[in-house]
Amino acid sequence: MSALKFGNEFNFWLKSEKGTDLTRGVADGKPLKTGKEEVLINPKRSALVIIDMQNYFLHEKCCNGKLGREMIPTMIETVKACRKAGMPVVWCNMGFHKADLKTIPPSYLYSSYRRDKTIEVFGESIGQLEDGTDMGGKLAKGSWNAQLYGPLKELADEGIAAGTDVWLWKNRYSGLTGSQPLNLWLEENDITTTFFGGVNTDICVWGTMADAYYLGYDIVLVKDLAATGNPDFTTQTAYFATEMRGWTTDSESLEAALA
């Protein structure tokens, strides 16, 4: 039975009884187990996009994202597997600079005020660590709190130095709304298939995935690499919405596919 083709000559899926071929016509696609079916991926045109695994969201002294911290050992293994298979790793993190201060939505400023209970001008230090380190302005580029958490910092720095990983900033929950660095990077690197992890599943991860879908990228949520502190129904919704537009998988299946 011949496959059904959906899309244009550059961006298409091939659907058959076996599953969905996302390789855009490459012969040696890697079979990946997902929640629905088997898909074939091309690691060189895929990317693992890791969202907001930063001190601000994870550190005990800030938002204290315990569930996010717990994912880290698994995340490190998956990142290493991606590097080996030639699949780029994108660390896409929240960061503001002076120009952003002019256009941050009132709604975001109010949410920040609610959380941090401060009336300081956005950009003033959110405090100090016990050892005296200045945490810096909330999610200000260059601040301690905008850095990757714990072992991820060194892990990412290695990858960036080796050319397997890249660091991109975002200034909204979605890294793909408006015109942001991730928009350009995905285009310039000819990516077709985006895998997502990070925090929070229902806010910044799903937010970016929804925009990736509108832009025509395949979206795959790596479930055990995404966490949130919000109630379970929000994760349920993110999974439901993902299955409608793309696929869910897990780190073990992804690593098996890339091996």
Place this chain on the structure above:
Amino acid sequence: MGDAAVTATPEVLKFGNAYNYWIKTDTGFDLSRGAAEKATVKTTKDPITIAPKKSALVIIDMQNYFLHEKCFDNAPGRDSASIMMQTVEACRKAGIPVVWCNMGMDESDRYTLPPSYLYMSYLRDKATFNKTIGTVSVPGSAEPIDMGGKLIKGSWNAELWGPLKEFADEGIKAGTDVHIWKNRFSALAGQQPLELWLKDNQITTTLWGGVMTDVCVWGSMIDAYYKGFDIVMVNELANTTNPDFVIKTAHRNTENWGWLTDAKSLMEGIEKATA
């Protein structure tokens, strides 16, 4: 100063820059940005004070394709038409523009639609994009009519459903309503007409209804939030056939970054607009 700032006096907090800002007091949120004419609307949280001329009611996808029994058959969507028309009439009276923002594609869209969307369409309609999705019996026609290609601009299935078609046409003719197309779930993803219209008309505050709450309505609302617009969902005007947990999530997010109101509260508030 142009910098975004949180400035405080004992009773008043200001969030935003000199053009786009909220003022929060003990009595609620002032979203009017200093406009002369204001209306205070109750929400599930604090009351909001909006400027009718800087607000817009955006109604998403109330089209035959999604609502008609022969197509997606969204009964809750159909059932909302009555309260929706009442709310639209109240908005027209209060000078709040009404935007009918509907899914519609043409040949050029076909080239760039995500494979995912094309496959989803195939699953539902078992037809390739642009081929007719069948025929339907309509009042006033002896023979069934061609429904047209799925959500193709100009087709019957892309038209507003039932009484809404004529109702919207009246408003468009009178200048109170406008029709705008969209080609993704979110009306504000990428570069689409709604964004230009909102900017051209200096809208700061967007009110939302239509179908489906969790897909095209919330999808558009979150993109509106990123772009700095205030977002308000009008509860009964937004409907979905998906499970309850997606509605819970949409409401939770709406209340976190904007407000959730109901048709009655909205109509009462804008009726009492004062200058």
